[in-house]
Amino acid sequence: MPGALLELLRAAPYLLPALLIFVVFTYYPLARVLYLSLTDADMLSAPNWVGLANYRQLLADREFWSSLGITAVFAVGVTALEVGLGLALAFLMNARTRTQSLLRGAVFAPVVVSLAATAVIWNYLLNPNSGPVNRLLEGLGITGPGWLSDPQTALASVILVAVWKGVGLPAVLFLAGLQGLPAELEEAAAIDGASRATIARRITIPLLAPTTVVVVFISLIGTFQSYGLVLLLTRGGPAGSTNLLGYSIYQNAFVFFQMGLASALSVVLFALLLTLGIIQLKLAERRVHYQ
Template sequence: MSASPYGAARKTGRSLSRLKEPALAYLFLAPSILLFGLFLLYPLLRSFYLSLYLTDPRGQIAAYVGLDNFRQLLASPQFWSSLAVSGKFALITVPGGLLLGLVMSALANSRLKGMRIFQFIFSLPLALSVSTSSVIWMMLFHPTLGMFNYFLDLAGLPAIQWLTDPKWALLSLSVMTIWMNSGFNFIVLLSGLQGISDEMYDSAKIDGAGPIRTFVRIILPLLSPVVFFLTVVSLIGSFQAFGQMHILTKGGPAGSTEVLVYSIYKEAFVNYQFGTGSAMAIVLFLLILILTLIQFIFVEKKVHYQ
């Protein structure tokens, strides 16, 4: 018995509608895919390509050297020094930023009168660019006119050369970075706290748990997905920090604030060694990728998803 022409037409219409939906989706995604390829994928592939060559000051290919750029890089004390500085910077800024965000979000989540004003104040750093924040903190760190040394003078303590003393420069930039990231951390953590139902707090009070025990035993596990997200994002951001070092210290004094990204900038755009700079960028990319995978493999197991 032959198939009805109406049935065949219906099947053809269904097939066309199934094809139209993915085509429409790709059409809407096309601008994002184009921008992603132009500004992310192409530079990454270009960096892989340049890392295998020596280049002239104009960035043109001069000679193929294979993996020599990577061998030279791994044998360079300056590379390992900048990597150590990046590690110290991350160890200070990531836990410090999360702790400050937790404290501010816990305070802002309390139902006290006037908390809306503090929520606005706590989120203000998010609206400031790195350059604007650097100028503000440059004035605060000023050795003679800065507010920090003014308070030290009132306390009878000697002034500190915040940005010119190798013992204090990295710590000073870390404190500034923690403040810069506090707005984003605060907003994300506050949204997580507001997503926890009041029943959790009420049941904890009925069980006789105090505020600290409630926060540690109940609230913090429920916040663990948000904390995990911020940990991953903050760690990536700490290894990509550049603006505050470039504006405030230029990697000094004595290389104490020369993080890996600033070393890449110097190698590529000051020394015009684009091949070595690309090799450093690839190493940084692989390092961030490995650290992110480690967090997803080992740390995510302790995350309590609701």
């Protein structure tokens, strides 16, 4: 018996449990969703094969294209804010001050707050009639909008809540990146007379490119799959202004019981995320240099 085959047989008892977990919880659900997307499954009766009918229905559905556009705006908005604010907060958390530990705890605390608690907090804060935000604006002589009830402000409000909830993770990742940078480069630049702003712009931020790639990837993937905040804050309204793809999948599957259509939406979302991931990796290979 060849040595390689013998080694494989010896390793099999250790590899099979992990492989079984992947098959049961990853590959089988993926194959099942792909199959259901080609049927008229409704969770009540046996599914019938319909081929690409669900995909043709999506392509002809204006609501799908609207949801796709809203999701893109949401993803880009949340990702841009999380990257920018996360980097700024990382610089603040990296500064040696007496309140360093307090600041780090305050920045990361919203990440561990449950979605339900987040929704309760922000529904109260953004209440157009009695919320503290609008009362503060009234004190300044400004009429506050109906944050979550106005189609013109609802999506922006959900974006801000999502950033408040999730910016702690990018901040911590950037902080870890800052602490892993070689101090010699910044010290040499300071000796040459470079200001802190110049050092940050010309040395620190470019060296954080690998961390930035990770943060952007995590943020984009997370936002494209988001539906919890929308479910708890706006339920896709008002007038469909916050109807993300993730929420549309939930609604079709568990409200309208159109599991076949929801599965087709899930496959489309998976294809989008896979495409975004490949594009990002290709761009990173060209522009990002790892030490």
